[in-house]
Amino acid sequence: MNPPAPENSHYAESLRLFARASRVIPGGIYGHTSPALTVPGKFPYFAARAEGGRYWDADGNEFLDLMCGYGPIVLGHHHPEVEAAAEKQRRDGDCFNHPTEATVLLAERLTALTGLGWAVLGKNGADMTTWAVQVAREFTGRKKILRVRGGYHGAHAWCSPGHGGIIPEDRAHIHAFPWNDLDALRDLLARHRGQVAALIASPYHHPAFGDSVLPAPGYWAAAEEACRRDGVLLISDDVRAGFRLHLGGSHQAFGFTPDLVCFSKALGNGHAISATVGKAELKVAASRVFLTGSFWQGAVAMRAALTTLEILERDDGIGRMRRLGERFAAGLRAGAEKHGLRVNCSGPPAIPFMSFANDAGWQRQRRFCAEMARRGVFLHPHHNWFLCAAHTEADIDGALASADAAFALVAAGET
Amino acid sequence: MKKPVRPTVWLRLIAGAVLPAFREAAAARRAMAGDAKPGLRALLLPTARDLESEAVARAHTALGYGTALRGAVILGAHDPASRGVLAHTADGTARFIIPELGFDRWLRLERGALRGGRGEPPAPADVTLSFPRWRTALAALRGELDEMAALGTGDLVISGSLPLADHLNLVLQRMADYFPPSK
Numbered sequence: 073m074n075p076p077a078p079e080n081s082h083y084a085e086s087l088r089l090f091a092r093a094s095r096v097i098p099g100g101i102y103g104h105t106s107p108a109l110t111v112p113g114k115f116p117y118f119a120a121r122a123e124g125g126r127y128w129d130a131d132g133n134e135f136l137d138l139m140c141g142y143g144p145i146v147l148g149h150h151h152p153e154v155e156a157a158a159e160k161q162r163r164d165g166d167c168f169n170h171p172t173e174a175t176v177l178l179a180e181r182l183t184a185l186t187g188l189g190w191a192v193l194g195k196n197g198a199d200m201t202t203w204a205v206q207v208a209r210e211f212t213g214r215k216k217i218l219r220v221r222g223g224y225h226g227a228h229a230w231c232s233p234g235h236g237g238i239i240p241e242d243r244a245h246i247h248a249f250p251w252n253d254l255d256a257l258r259d260l261l262a263r264h265r266g267q268v269a270a271l272i273a274s275p276y277h278h279p280a281f282g283d284s285v286l287p288a289p290g291y292w293a294a295a296e297e298a299c300r301r302d303g304v305l306l307i308s309d310d311v312r313a314g315f316r317l318h319l320g321g322s323h324q325a326f327g328f329t330p331d332l333v334c335f336s337k338a339l340g341n342g343h344a345i346s347a348t349v350g351k352a353e354l355k356v357a358a359s360r361v362f363l364t365g366s367f368w369q370g371a372v373a374m375r376a377a378l379t380t381l382e383i384l385e386r387d388d389g390i391g392r393m394r395r396l397g398e399r400f401a402a403g404l405r406a407g408a409e410k411h412g413l414r415v416n417c418s419g420p421p422a423i424p425f426m427s428f429a430n431d432a433g434w435q436r437q438r439r440f441c442a443e444m445a446r447r448g449v450f451l452h453p454h455h456n457w458f459l460c461a462a463h464t465e466a467d468i469d470g471a472l473a474s475a476d477a478a479f480a481l482v483a484a485g486e487t
Numbered sequence: 488m489k490k491p492v493r494p495t496v497w498l499r500l501i502a503g504a505v506l507p508a509f510r511e512a513a514a515a516r517r518a519m520a521g522d523a524k525p526g527l528r529a530l531l532l533p534t535a536r537d538l539e540s541e542a543v544a545r546a547h548t549a550l551g552y553g554t555a556l557r558g559a560v561i562l563g564a565h566d567p568a569s570r571g572v573l574a575h576t577a578d579g580t581a582r583f584i585i586p587e588l589g590f591d592r593w594l595r596l597e598r599g600a601l602r603g604g605r606g607e608p609p610a611p612a613d614v615t616l617s618f619p620r621w622r623t624a625l626a627a628l629r630g631e632l633d634e635m636a637a638l639g640t641g642d643l644v645i646s647g648s649l650p651l652a653d654h655l656n657l658v659l660q661r662m663a664d665y666f667p668p669s670k
């Protein structure tokens with residue numbers, strides 16, 4: 073159960089680095105990449121390099137990358153055209169006293185893709201979700217924000233899933249309700265009538281430690297209607313799903329019309345960039361909410377983003393990821409059934425997840441994912457997975473062959 | 488962040504968690520070999536100096552976790568901050584073990600209410616928290632352990648539902664707001 077001594081481990085170098093890290097870095101590795109969230113000792117902790125749909129850890133183990141850096145890698149690691157565009161801009165310069173033309177080009181591109189009126193650019197998802205909340209407050213003159221329980225919007229105090237350093241006042245005006253629960257949403261709207269600035273939600277529910285849940289039929293239409301009636305803005309947090317389901321924003325895949333949409337992750341194929349795109353009537357309010365960061369005008373990431381969007385469109389990357397995801401989910405279902413196991417495949421095909429039925433404490437899930445890692449397929453036991461356009465049918469079939477062996481062990485009940 | 492403590496909850500903790508700890512400490516003291524037996528205060532609220540004795544440190548670790556787990560049940564019923572945490576925690580059973588000390592207890596959350604006991608839990612554990620080395624358990628008890636790092640190195644092993652462990656840990660940590668460890 074314990075991580076083995078480094079010298080006996082498949083992940084010796086990862087463990088050695090972690091021992092050093094834990095001396096000089098709080099938590100050793102903090103946040104979503106913490107080993108504490110996987111199965112400690114059974115997963116790599118540190119990466120070394122990556123190419124296409126694969127990466128190598130600090131020990132030289134090769135993995136089919138079905139987490140894609142937790143989403144940013146949408147075309148594959150080190151995509152030659154994206155990197156060529158980035159490299160050209162790097163030679164011209166990245167961090168100037170001014171924005172470059174790339175800022176304007178990218179804002180134009182994002183407004184054209186989404187059909188919305190304006191865009192701003194940042195570096196991380198939470199930069200954008202927090203700012204979007206402020207814009208909603210500025211526009212409406214109201215304080216309260218509704219959100220979905222178990223949703224993730226970043227590590228800022230109003231929305232962090234962490235506990236340390238948070239004071240009740242940080243969340244005094246944040247109210248949560250369960251996903252897909254229209255009655256609970258309407259209750260909150262009624263209880264705080266005239267005080268709610270916005271509802272922020274991801275286009276579908278993708279909680280950690282849970283299956284992904286798509287919107288129930290009619291959910292978004294009814295939620296949108298309830299918000300509109302009360303003058304409540306709708307913020308789509310598309311940081312995780314953006315550009316994997318629809319090039320114009322995932323709300324278009326689910327048929328609703330947000331006032332503000334936050335993107336990050338896949339936008340730059342691994343380059344640090346985020347964006348908020350908003351309706352024209354919010355532009356004046358948006359102009360009044362201060363927004364900046366030392367690196368936010370970095371032109372390299374913007375060129376990478378422009379090229380990423382171009383290639384996704386040109387090569388139908390989204391269609392490709394969907395087809396690969398369908399193949400993967402169908403194969404997982406069949407593989408589990410062959411071994412007499414019941415699994416739940418959830419989420420859109422391009423952002424898949426699988427869990428076992430009757431799996432108290434996620435024991436089977438942890439065993440399954442650890443076995444997959446040992447066989448060179450990196451899946452997370454407690455967080456949705458990601459496909460990218462660089463994956464191939466052969467990659468998926470290889471992962472399914474590994475899954476067959478992993479399912480056999482899970483079915484045998486060995487721990 | 489230290490949250491406000493309530494005198495009424497503090498009194499309930501004294502009655503339901505601390506007084507039983509005195510009885511346990513007295514028993515632990517009787518079981519200790521030799522003449523130079525530590526005082527009950529040293530076993531229950533040791534200073535850094537008291538903990539230089541391995542016998543005291545080991546006994547204190549088991550007593551401290553026993554007290555904290557009993558306290559969690561009381562906090563879960565009466566402390567608003569803890570109740571707030573448990574209201575949004577899925578039901579389940581957690582097992583806490585420190586094999587070197589023979590420490591093996593459980594907490595079970597059912598419809599927002601906690602109960603606890605020793606040994607085999609009433610239902611299979613959804614999560615098991617284990618300290619392979621008792622010294623690490625002592626560090627955690629005194630708020631001196633980087634738990635995330637300890638999970639990565641295997642000094643703390645959590646097997647099963649991490650959210651349940653995380654939420655119960657928040658309630659356990661509340662004990663330190665009511666009874667800060669002495670330095």
Ligand SMILES: Cc1ncc(COP(=O)(O)O)c(C=O)c1O
Binds near residue numbers: 196198226227337
């Ligand atoms: C839906 C969603 N919103 C916001 C964020 C925060 O993004 P970042 O970590 O870049 O701040 C994330 C990150 O995972 C996310 O998935």
